[in-house]
Amino acid sequence: xxxxxxxxxxxxxxxxxxxxxxxxxxxxxxxxxxxxxxxxxxxxxxxxxxxxxxxxxxxxxxxxxxxxxxxxxxxxxxxxxxxxxxxxxxxxxxxxxxxxxxxxxxxxxxxxxxxxxxxxxxxxxxxxxxxxxxxxxxxxxxxxxxxxxxxxxxxxxxxxxxxxxxxxxxxxxxxxxxxxxxxxxxxxxxxxxxxxxxxxxxxxxxxxxxxxxxxxxxxxxxxxxxxxxxxxxxxxxxxxxxxxxxxxxxxxxxxxxxxxxxxxxxxxxxxxxxxxxxxxxxxxxxxxxxxxxxxxxxxxxxxxxxxxxxxxxxxxxxxxxxxxxxxxxxxxxxxxxx
Amino acid sequence: xxxxxxxxxxxxxxxxxxxxxxxxxxxxxxxxxxxxxxxxxxxxxxxxxxxxxxxxxxxxxxxxxxxxxxxxxxxxxxxxxxxxxxxxxxxxxxxxxxxxxxxxxxxxxxxxxxxxxxxxxxxxxxxxxxxxxxxxxxxxxxxxxxxxxxxxxxxxxxxxxxxxxxxxxxxxxxxxxxxxxxxxxxxxxxxxxxxxxxxxxxxxxxxxxxxxxxxxxxxxxxxxxxxxxxxxxxxxxxxxxxxxxxxxxxxxxxxxxxxxxxxxxxxxxxxxxxxxxxxxxxxxxxxxxxxxxxxxxxxxxxxxxxxxxxxxxxxxxxxxxxxxxxxxxxxxxxxxxx
DNA sequence: CTGTTAGCGCCTTCAT
DNA sequence: ATGAAGGCGCTAACAG
Numbered sequence: 266x267x268x269x270x271x272x273x274x275x276x277x278x279x280x281x282x283x284x285x286x287x288x289x290x291x292x293x294x295x296x297x298x299x300x301x302x303x304x305x306x307x308x309x310x311x312x313x314x315x316x317x318x319x320x321x322x323x324x325x326x327x328x329x330x331x332x333x334x335x336x337x338x339x340x341x342x343x344x345x346x347x348x349x350x351x352x353x354x355x356x357x358x359x360x361x362x363x364x365x366x367x368x369x370x371x372x373x374x375x376x377x378x379x380x381x382x383x384x385x386x387x388x389x390x391x392x393x394x395x396x397x398x399x400x401x402x403x404x405x406x407x408x409x410x411x412x413x414x415x416x417x418x419x420x421x422x423x424x425x426x427x428x429x430x431x432x433x434x435x436x437x438x439x440x441x442x443x444x445x446x447x448x449x450x451x452x453x454x455x456x457x458x459x460x461x462x463x464x465x466x467x468x469x470x471x472x473x474x475x476x477x478x479x480x481x482x483x484x485x486x487x488x489x490x491x492x493x494x495x496x497x498x499x500x501x502x503x504x505x506x507x508x509x510x511x512x513x514x515x516x517x518x519x520x521x522x523x524x525x526x527x528x529x530x531x532x533x534x535x536x537x538x539x540x541x542x543x544x545x546x547x548x549x550x551x552x553x554x555x556x557x558x559x560x561x562x563x564x565x566x567x568x569x570x571x572x573x574x575x576x577x578x579x580x581x582x583x584x585x586x587x588x589x590x591x592x593x594x595x596x597x598x599x600x601x602x603x
Numbered sequence: 604x605x606x607x608x609x610x611x612x613x614x615x616x617x618x619x620x621x622x623x624x625x626x627x628x629x630x631x632x633x634x635x636x637x638x639x640x641x642x643x644x645x646x647x648x649x650x651x652x653x654x655x656x657x658x659x660x661x662x663x664x665x666x667x668x669x670x671x672x673x674x675x676x677x678x679x680x681x682x683x684x685x686x687x688x689x690x691x692x693x694x695x696x697x698x699x700x701x702x703x704x705x706x707x708x709x710x711x712x713x714x715x716x717x718x719x720x721x722x723x724x725x726x727x728x729x730x731x732x733x734x735x736x737x738x739x740x741x742x743x744x745x746x747x748x749x750x751x752x753x754x755x756x757x758x759x760x761x762x763x764x765x766x767x768x769x770x771x772x773x774x775x776x777x778x779x780x781x782x783x784x785x786x787x788x789x790x791x792x793x794x795x796x797x798x799x800x801x802x803x804x805x806x807x808x809x810x811x812x813x814x815x816x817x818x819x820x821x822x823x824x825x826x827x828x829x830x831x832x833x834x835x836x837x838x839x840x841x842x843x844x845x846x847x848x849x850x851x852x853x854x855x856x857x858x859x860x861x862x863x864x865x866x867x868x869x870x871x872x873x874x875x876x877x878x879x880x881x882x883x884x885x886x887x888x889x890x891x892x893x894x895x896x897x898x899x900x901x902x903x904x905x906x907x908x909x910x911x912x913x914x915x916x917x918x919x920x921x922x923x924x925x926x927x928x929x930x931x932x933x934x935x936x937x938x939x940x941x
Numbered sequence: 942c943t944g945t946t947a948g949c950g951c952c953t954t955c956a957t
Numbered sequence: 958a959t960g961a962a963g964g965c966g967c968t969a970a971c972a973g
Contacts, residue, residue, distance in 0.1 A: 267716065267717055267718055267742075269965095269966055269967085270966065270967060270968095271966080271967095274944095279943075279944080280943060280944035280945065281944085281945085281966095281967080281968095282943065282944060282945070282946095282968085282969085283942085283943055283944075284967095285967065285968055285969085286942095286943085286968095288967090288968095289968080293942060293943085294942070294943080295942060295943090298942085298943080312713075312716065312718060313718075313966080313967070314658075314718045314965090314966050314967070315663075315718055315719060316654060316657045316658045316663060316718065316965085316966080316967095317658055317949090317965070317966030317967040317968090318966080318967055318968080319654045319949090319967090320652075320654045320655055320658050320949050320950070320951090320965090320966080320967075320968095321948085321949055321966075321967040321968045321969085322949085322967085322968070323949065325653075325654060327697075334679070335679055335680075335682075335683050341672070341673050341679060342673070344673075345673050345700070348698065348700045349700070349702075352700070352706075357697050358697060358698055359665070359695050359696060359697050359698075360686065360696055360697075360698055362683070362686045362687070362690070364687075368690075375650075378605065378650065379605055380605055380650060380651075380652045380653055380654065380950095381653060404605075492886070492889070493889045548830070551830070551831045607949095607950055607951085608950065608951060608952095609950080609951095612960095617959075617960080618959060618960040618961070619950095619951080619952095619960085619961085620952085620953080620954095620959065620960060620961075620962095621958085621959055621960075622951095623951065623952055623953080624952095624958095624959085626951090626952095627952080631958060631959085632958070632959080633958060633959090636958080636959080651950080651951070652949090652950050652951070654949085654950080654951095655949070655950030655951045655952090655965095656950080656951055656952080657951095657965095658949085658950080658951075658952095658964095658965050658966070658967090659950075659951045659952045659953085659964080659965055660951085660952070660965085661965065718966095942973100943972100943973085944971105944972090944973085945970105945971085945972080945973100946969100946970090946971080946972095947968105947969090947970085947971100948967105948968095948969095948970105949966105949967090949968090950965105951964105951965090952963105952964095952965090953962100953963090953964090954961105954962090954963085954964105955960105955961090955962085955963100956959100956960090956961085956962100957958100957959085957960080957961100
């Protein structure tokens with residue numbers, strides 16, 4: 266049904282090569298014939314068949330993204346950056362959603378093949394040691410977004426410095442005069458091997474240590490990601506004999522839970538309890554939540570840009586790009602009450 | 604670099620036709636040769652090149668989804684249904700994210716082409732009258748999910764009956780004894796032509812009328828989708844001389860805003876104010892929000908299933924499937940206080 | 942400048 | 958049951 270390059274050639278009274286040249290903007294076509302071809306194309310409402318193009322070019326013209334999206338608003342925002350950036354390119358975006366560790370393994374193994382994609386973006390999923398080598402030797406370029414780990418040195422990646430972010434958050438609290446500072450996060454060890462909670466905690470510990478504040482294990486709790494679990498954890502922590510005067514939550518979503526816990530226990534924020542989150546998701550501004558902003562949309566955008574660059578000119582050494590983090594001080598943190 | 608069907612043939616000492624047959628599970632291959640071919644495939648770690656397959660088959664083996672996703676958790680949930688269902692099929696999912704009316708128009712025009720996709724899913728975007736005819740005549744099957752409008756009669760679609768849902772929500776409030784019932788929703792007219800708020804309002808009006816409750820225009824407010832705008836609108840409404848004793852919010856997200864507004868004004872829920880939402884997103888259960896559950900995940904899943912069916916056997920008449928809606932009574936609604 | 946030709950990798954007849 | 962050959966629509970190299 267749809268017309269082919271051959272139809273166009275016939276219609277315009279030229280050879281197919283010429284049509285192809287016009288399509289691909291080759292300069293060596295006389296203005297006149299180009300005109301004829303162009304109007305034939307318009308007349309037939311012709312669009313070159315992408316599949317044939319791919320086969321002939323030996324490229325898939327698609328970028329695969331392996332993502333654990335639906336879990337968190339932050340992931341969705343990263344994906345927006347990916348999608349928007351790719352929309353302006355000639356590449357299609359095909360999505361591989363990971364909801365189980367098994368799927369992650371399958372996708373890590375099967376997706377980075379030159380027959381499936383020209384480039385692969387892995388978002389917020391850290392390969393395990395056994396994956397790393399395999400990925401590193403992949404023939405198709407791979408960029409990791411938001412996945413960091415010493416063992417990933419051989420892979421391209423754009424990350425935000427979560428250790429620094431955790432440090433900044435904690436430091437902010439310390440600067441305000443707090444010394445009883447809690448940390449609430451996701452489980453440090455998950456089958457998905459998420460690294461951010463671990464890194465942020467490391468920053469938290471470093472900041473405390475640097476300030477000479479002792480680290481207390483009862484000031485740290487971990488639980489499933491989500492507002493309600495965080496609320497529960499915070500409630501527990503706030504019932505401690507010597508309760509923290511400030512809590513650093515590993516994500517804004519969890520910070521919301523902490524805020525609710527404070528409310529449950531009639532603690533005023535920030536007078537009785539300071540709360541700082543992480544991410545600066547959309548909701549945080551409205552809430553007035555103090556938080557560490559990370560460039561979510563940008564991280565997706567940047568990941569795609571790098572991938573596209575590598576596609577043009579293969580990088581000689583692994584790319585390692587760190588996105589800045591920023592303290593956004595709003596209304597949920599203050600000096601501890603007296 | 605990657606091996607081809609020819610390599611496999613050579614390795615197994617057979618013709619390419621045979622390899623192809625094995626790959627595609629043709630019964631007419633002797634067990635013995637099949638074995639040989641299979642082990643050759645394994646030895647070479649061979650995977651058939653999808654692009655070549657597509658070209659040869661004359662199918663793209665991909666489903667395109669046009670979606671305004673990142674705006675709402677409900678869309679994400681629909682998309683999960685789409686992705687999960689497609690993951691089990693041989694089809695790839697390529698995503699077209701719509702963030703502006705212009706993009707919607709472009710995608711409506713360019714995506715439903717047999718060279719780009721074998722089927723198209725349009726989620727939560729209602730074509731305008733001019734689009735409808737064009738889409739109806741598309742050579743590639745299209746299924747609309749969550750897009751309803753009288754003028755769409757000629758298109759396949761799976762929807763939830765938002766009028767009935769709005770009716771049920773309002774009826775629930777009436778049954779509890781409320782007569783002062785507010786409705787807070789998105790703008791009824793948007794460039795994206797979303798229809799749900801309109802339909803739910805229609806249900807709201809019908810329920811009131813059926814119960815002989817007068818419809819008061821000051822009990823209705825519309826504003827940008829989102830929790831905070833809803834909070835503002837609810838606050839206004841609750842300051843009315845004769846404030847409503849119950850509010851129906853067009854989405855759970857907005858219901859959260861209403862809940863906050865109630866709290867701002869020291870109104871107890873449900874004693875002083877009943878609140879009912881719509882969608883039953885994940886958070887609602889935790890909150891204890893009374894709401895109208897619609898089958899979000901299912902809607903995406905069902906849309907894909909129908910699309911896949913139509914791909915097998917073209918439908919003779921447009922599919923029209925209505926997903927049920929369910930009242931989930933939790934803790935935010937009760938009889939009006941005395 | 943432009944027409945022609947040879948693949949890209951696979952599937953599908955058509956013979957054998 | 959299986960090998961050989963043609964073709965899917967396009968690009969690129971090669972003549973002219």
